């Protein structure tokens with residue numbers, strides 16, 4: 468019998484405990500003392516100050532299973548969910564860390580031993596990349612570990628050089644991939660087809676060895692550090708012989724439960740998978756104190772909830788259903804996360820309320836959209852439609868984007884921006900007579916949302932800011 472996700476998590480922590488690592492509990496999804504970060508998106512987040520040397524801990528080696536959300540900010544996988552076999556909004560990152568203790572050699576040895584001996588993965592299935600200039604790591608892999616050169620690649624800075632920010636600790640990284648075999652589409656790391664689900668990145672080993680100053684100059688850190696991260700769901704898929712994360716034990720129960728609620732028989736239905744993904748993010752965020760709202764973290768949560776509800780509607784579910792998946796989630800993950808069990812009733816109540824509220828406008832909004840789409844002459848949803856859905860029916864722009872993508876349509880974002888600008892003008896004019904108009908939105912995490920280069924993301928940025936400045940009609944009503 469293959470190990471369950473819970474057993475893999477435990478095996479990981481046991482292995483590193485046996486190698487003198489302190490086991491540190493997962494921190495909250497809401498980072499403490501870091502307004503620049505929307506959500507905890509990696510295991511290293513709770514150790515940031517230690518890596519920077521600002522905080523000392525009574526241990527120099529640690530390991531954790533960290534709950535993470537990547538649904539906004541620098542790491543945003545929301546648009547990948549339902550489209551790849553390996554991305555979630557919420558996932559668990561297994562990590563081991565060295566604070567000026569061991570470095571490349573031990574980090575690589577530990578990772579290799581854990582994968583090939585503890586989990587018994589066949590070495591011929593594992594591919595390794597290093598930063599192109601990192602001869603030291605290359606030698607360890609090729610000469611000491613004995614990885615075959617044909618499954619080894621040197622990669623540029625885009626994928627294999629990690630930095631905490633524009634300045635500060637940074638360094639090369641080395642990634643380990645698993646080859647799911649020729650029946651899955653995708654090419655080896657570094658190739659043009661690398662973005663498929665065949666060669667899946669399972670573990671990233673970051674070697675923090677430099678400090679970068681404001682001129683971009685690198686100087687060696689006196690005590691180099693190690694930060695690693697391995698996705699639990701991805702490694703579970705490998706161990707359980709599945710090519711898709713949504714087929715692992717953890718998701719099985721959730722997908723089944725969603726299918727039961729939907730009266731659906733096809734377990735590989737994409738909407739069921741999206742819902743199974745989203746219930747984890749939503750329930751855990753609520754338990755960590757994030758509530759649906761119109762700004763910052765709360766708005767990201769609201770967007771995820773509304774996407775899930777729309778998928779439920781698509782499956783033909785006719786009443787509030789999303790909250791009913793909290794219990795199946797608690798059954799699977801409550802043992803590892805007791806706070807989830809404690810927060811169950813609250814999560815159910817909030818999700819139910821949010822769904823009942825949105826259902827009223829969802830159906831009308833979808834009807835409006837269908838009508839507009841019938842009249843459509845181009846392959847693009849007009850800005851005016853996106854705005855109407857957003858403003859009157861509470862459709863976040865990415866929700867409309869999700870529908871557009873399913874149908875191979877584009878979004879007229881400049882048109883949407885224009886409609887938004889016009890709306891802002893009207894609000895400004897009207898606000899001259901109102902005292903409660905919120906001129907400056909306090910948008911948590913806004914520093915992360917700047918600098919996006921995709922038009923769609925820029926649109927979202929504007930939408931998010933705007934939403935922070937005015938109250939959604941649903942809130943007001």
Ligand code: ATP
Nearest residue numbers: 537544553554555558668669670671696697698701
């Ligand atoms: P990818 O290139 O596949 O998007 P990444 O390079 O963005 O992954 P890292 O930031 O290196 O990921 O995170 C460390 C590990 O966490 C990854 O190797 C992977 O196993 C896991 N991981 C990252 N993002 C996700 C996600 N959205 N869902 C599930 N696991 C993830």
Ligand code: MG
Nearest residue numbers: 537542543544
């Ligand atoms: Mg990624």
Ligand code: MG
Nearest residue numbers: 626642668671
């Ligand atoms: Mg990657």
Ligand code: MG
Nearest residue numbers: 642668670671
């Ligand atoms: Mg990576």
